Amino acid sequence: MSRNKKQVEIPSTIQTLGPAKIQSPLLDSGNYRGHPQFFQEDDVRIPSDILWSGGQPPKEPGPTFELAGPRSKIYFDSSKLKCAVVTCGGLCPGINSVVRSIVLELHHIYGVRNVVGVKFGFQGFIPRYGHDLMELLPETVADAHGRGGSFLGMSRGAQDIGEIVDALERLNIGLLFTIGGDGTLHAADLITEEIQRRGLKTGVIGIPKTIDNDIAYVDQTFGFSTAVEAAARVILSAHNESTSAPYGLGLVKVMGRHSGFVAVNAVLALKDVNICLIPEVNFDLEGDHGLLAAIRERVVDRGHGVVLVAEGAGQQYCAGDPAEHDASGNVKLGDIGIVLRERITEYFKKNGLELNLKYIDPSYEIRSQPANATDRIYCGFLGQQAVHAGMAGKTGMVVSMLNNHYVHVPIKMAISHRKQVNSLGALWRSVLESTGQPPLAAA
Amino acid sequence: MSRNKKQVEIPSTIQTLGPAKIQSPLLDSGNYRGHPQFFQEDDVRIPSDILWSGGQPPKEPGPTFELAGPRSKIYFDSSKLKCAVVTCGGLCPGINSVVRSIVLELHHIYGVRNVVGVKFGFQGFIPRYGHDLMELLPETVADAHGRGGSFLGMSRGAQDIGEIVDALERLNIGLLFTIGGDGTLHAADLITEEIQRRGLKTGVIGIPKTIDNDIAYVDQTFGFSTAVEAAARVILSAHNESTSAPYGLGLVKVMGRHSGFVAVNAVLALKDVNICLIPEVNFDLEGDHGLLAAIRERVVDRGHGVVLVAEGAGQQYCAGDPAEHDASGNVKLGDIGIVLRERITEYFKKNGLELNLKYIDPSYEIRSQPANATDRIYCGFLGQQAVHAGMAGKTGMVVSMLNNHYVHVPIKMAISHRKQVNSLGALWRSVLESTGQPPLAAA
């Protein structure tokens, strides 16, 4: 699947299962009564591009998105509705908080009593895996937000879309909430299409999840604040190691396959990183202006340094070139952290320079943290907004925060391209100001 | 000073000290060279109201604000410039991070070597207090971000504006950075006017600071994420206490004189609060639908509960009524936490009901925390943007994040009214959904 495809024209209108004719049960609730302002109308929208020039709104304002929130008319009859929640892919802080919020909102606010958890991602829909469904009651999720991981379990790998929709039919699911990243959203998109093909009335609402924070039209994905906090702690360890040894160098690898948001924010949180490498910005390894020379200068001049690398950076250096193949006979495709560790060590040895390199790869530690307060608040909102959208009969969409407002984004738009760090934007500029690193690639 | 005055028409144009004619030293920096996109033009603006209806931008879009960022032409000659930083009012997590960011940005990015810290707020400008200035070098601030409080010291209380500007003249300060809240910004506004009156060329840049998050045209003030995290920990303590005793009630008071943002977000972070009281929403104490009856119902039915009150809520109950005056002879104006503790205890005793009330007032603990990673990132940006704005010759403004973009806001607009929780908006609605509390006031 090509991920960096050009942004295509996809309508930002949200699909619905049909007209929302039922009066929302919230109308009867004491706090809503007489306060129609609590309800949100469909026609209020947030533009993606809000930069005005010359006193005018943008000429091409980009897509606009429906504001999220409870609707006064809903599609589903709460007393008859059965909902399912599924968590897919890899861990991310806050998954349990999102599940908890969905369950509590469905149960306490809309009166939906029948909510099931699907075990181990989409596997849980496929009978041959033998995973039982899990009844989700308020007491099931009461303490879930204090724990990392996903208490429902997750899995990777595609499942047959037909079999999943078979299960939705068999189980009589009216609303499916999928918590997952790019792969999950692609599956959710296909599930939505298959549901329409079969003429079913099942809504599909996605909550975007990715520790890399790279989903389009989402200011920031949940769990990101926690992940950055954890990554910053690791960088502090690297900093402590590097300053405690003569010619100490801390080398840290963090997540970020295609987008360097975790690395970039961790730099800004601590300000102790001297060189930051991300997938979006190329760097030379050799040469007077390459990485190795820059590290040498830092370590020799200042006596210590910290280098932070996102896992997707410098992939061209991980394969080895043919000559090296012949010479060594056993090229292993390394990861960039390991490759850098070896190349830096060799370089200093070759130049007769002392170096105390400490390599830290926190790997799974970061993504399995319980969510911090900032993320728990955000997860709570995402869960609530997902339920409001689903109850209103919307489908094929994800809930998102965009320009500081909660909105509905069609799944197709969310998967249309990957969000990346703009190498000429304010975020990366701020990293360069913080690290003081030189340009590391020939222009 | 009347705080809830109507929003008046104040131009959102930023004042300048004069034309910015000097080429930014960033142009020579390796990473900026050949990348004009890193620089930000003045005419790009962010509207405060970004809700579109019927496919159209808002009829009355509200004020729009200049986007923050480095300008390619600046006003000050770095080699001759002397800057001052002052921190005023009460503590808030992240103050040291802002100071650090300003110092590092001035020193490393713009080459400004002469930066002084003013001790104990505006007192530090007034000779009779006898506070020495503090030279601020990169090494002075290197570890500052790990510590709570303000290493410069702060103070409350107004100082004579003339004396402050005398000091600015005497010390030959070209740029003054003020980190403070509403009172500080009022002073900064007067200082700016006095500077103009005297025909001086001193810029005044504010960084808005308030633990209450109630400054206008600011999405969220720095330190707020940390404060909410700390408040949530306290609520967890109250929850643990309340569930560990028969008929346990945890009562927690948090900051929020005029705006309940800390309370509201702490509710959403933990979801263990059953009743939340904020200054913006009135409540009855007595009566079938009053607070006491609601607490009774919760505790008797469920065996435990948690009530969270912002310090500014229910002020009408703090004065005591005349009859009680006569009887006791010494009415003390209590605070709302103490008043509620007494009224609830009395009510349960009068009704012959058991109650184990545990009252927690974390007071200064929350605001003296070191900033978490999320706030440190934010503080870093605020400091950088403040320096970019100041170097460009802008004055009488604060840096802010609005609709997820960094902008320049005239001080007069920032102090034009107080931001409050909209009692008919999505945030308060979400609190009501989380607590499940009934309406507590006669309609």
Place this chain on the structure above:
Amino acid sequence: MSRNKKQVEIPSTIQTLGPAKIQSPLLDSGNYRGHPQFFQEDDVRIPSDILWSGGQPPKEPGPTFELAGPRSKIYFDSSKLKCAVVTCGGLCPGINSVVRSIVLELHHIYGVRNVVGVKFGFQGFIPRYGHDLMELLPETVADAHGRGGSFLGMSRGAQDIGEIVDALERLNIGLLFTIGGDGTLHAADLITEEIQRRGLKTGVIGIPKTIDNDIAYVDQTFGFSTAVEAAARVILSAHNESTSAPYGLGLVKVMGRHSGFVAVNAVLALKDVNICLIPEVNFDLEGDHGLLAAIRERVVDRGHGVVLVAEGAGQQYCAGDPAEHDASGNVKLGDIGIVLRERITEYFKKNGLELNLKYIDPSYEIRSQPANATDRIYCGFLGQQAVHAGMAGKTGMVVSMLNNHYVHVPIKMAISHRKQVNSLGALWRSVLESTGQPPLAAA
């Protein structure tokens, strides 16, 4: 009840319900098989006094205590045994960890399937309170150690010993584990006597719990490490406040009714306290060498300071003298924190000195924390040792750590006197070295 009664002669021999004739099921376990060293014999003992002088053991070695651990012969038949666990008094970090450890040890190691939790302390034994028992299975306690508080609930106040023993009989409890402090142990002692009087075969094993760390013959009570960590965080807040204001004084009150261990250890953990007040050491308030003068000297000389007071210190200053009674008409016995706040404020005002006093009373926050790793390890051992002792038929005892070894202490000895900070010992000496405070009382 007189608490500081002289240490009387109480035999340190542990009572038993009868001969332990049943082979321990641990013998069949793979890891124990063939390893008799894992079992502990009764006749190995730890002396309380281990100081040797002149190459000789102490002349009067003080009591010696049976070493804890699994016995090869036990008293109870696991398949028929029913156990009960009760938690009493106030919260302390780690209670849930102790309960968890008891349940897992009984279930997994000894094969005892029938364990019940008594709700809300001894109330749970008394039918008129209407609390149901709670079945305690491994899955019930699986996540308990991550949470503060007591999931069983606790209560204060004496219950009728006869009714408690009636309940033990009626419920057919063979082993009762009581987690509680001084009051609970007094009750446990009476329960043990009543059981013997009735000729029942029910063992009573106590796990000493007190946030004040003041139980005799216990090196340190569980939860203490966590409490000190929490108290140190609060002192850091006070320090941040005091250094951030001109003439700032942080005043912090922590737990410690009769013993100042929490205060003393918090001082040593942070080294930022300038004056520490504990119940064991008298201080003058007035006079040239009194507390007020000492605070004055510190604040005037250094510009800031932190005073830490244990709640039981300086009780003579809390009553008010008769003259003040007459004047005001309604003297309320204040707490020492409030009293000091007022006296210090008055004193500085009277002397025309500036003071910025910030008072912090963290109260319930500290005791409701979840246990840290050090305490969780300790709680785990205490639970295991309690089960080993109980299964072996021992009764009327508590498990303890003494001189770094786990031992059995008769309840009567544990309640014979209160452990206090020795005002002439190494711990207090270390505090004086850290604070540098002068003697505060006329000799």
Place this chain on the structure above:
Amino acid sequence: MSRNKKQVEIPSTIQTLGPAKIQSPLLDSGNYRGHPQFFQEDDVRIPSDILWSGGQPPKEPGPTFELAGPRSKIYFDSSKLKCAVVTCGGLCPGINSVVRSIVLELHHIYGVRNVVGVKFGFQGFIPRYGHDLMELLPETVADAHGRGGSFLGMSRGAQDIGEIVDALERLNIGLLFTIGGDGTLHAADLITEEIQRRGLKTGVIGIPKTIDNDIAYVDQTFGFSTAVEAAARVILSAHNESTSAPYGLGLVKVMGRHSGFVAVNAVLALKDVNICLIPEVNFDLEGDHGLLAAIRERVVDRGHGVVLVAEGAGQQYCAGDPAEHDASGNVKLGDIGIVLRERITEYFKKNGLELNLKYIDPSYEIRSQPANATDRIYCGFLGQQAVHAGMAGKTGMVVSMLNNHYVHVPIKMAISHRKQVNSLGALWRSVLESTGQPPLAAA
């Protein structure tokens, strides 16, 4: 160097530089005046073995150690004394706290104004490395305890003893404090001997430092509580990963080259580890009762599991077999974590079983943490006791806590053998009870 050599007869008497004739300056201090009990006499000792059998002290009581504490007569004249502090080897939480405590105690309590820090371990004594000495004042160390690492810097590798003593002479050092582990103590022992050979009057006091907690006659080394807390957090991550995937297995490697104390305590802190492997206990990999079969049983039966391995465990499996050598040509000795990851993965694949293995190696993260409150208290005492001992003219010794009392241990005894987990003792027994793991080696 053979580390497991038999315990030889080494006298536990502490060497001195000469008679202590100078009255301690503490006598004049207000708090000591008239309180001779604050001073400690030399002849009070703590036995290492305190187990009594049959009412009698142990027949062979093992060595006894002098109680630590201030002496009323000291050897050095504070006004003329110059002290040096050096930190060696690898990081450990709390190093900065120990240095801080030494400096504050020397300065504030004994009035020693001349204290220098030696940079980067013993390198700092050797001129050709070019490291300057660092003056250590109270303000230098004021905030040191909040930071991980060593602000003095450390280094590994032996330096020439003669050159070190040359430097001590040249710098006129009267007291050398060495903070380091086994290697450092060996060096300190040789330095002490060389000092005696030259007839110098320089005292050498060691503070034992090792993250592995394996130094003889030390209950627990400083930093260990923090390390266990950090390791437990990592295990929680592994647990979250393992339960969130179908057939999830978390594999974690922690420190422990020769002794498994970190692993063992981390198991007990969390109780979520199912198999724990330490250097002291052998295990089979293959076979019906080997590790692989045990992991298979756990994962297949329960669906998930966590394995914790200390780095020194199972070293026999790290070499690779000869056949693989021939084939690849460049076998690198792997570490046990990597080896287990590969062997487990292969085993499950070979048996056609699903497995989701997540490997976590926190490496440097744990040792670079700042010390928690428990360790900071301990570090503070160690520093104080080291200064008391040094000022009294003692030399060739380390300060230690043994059986809950601070004592003086001759360096030669501290390095006589390595402390290990007793595979038939209570600590390991408790691990087996917690994990429920079967015996993993043929008897």
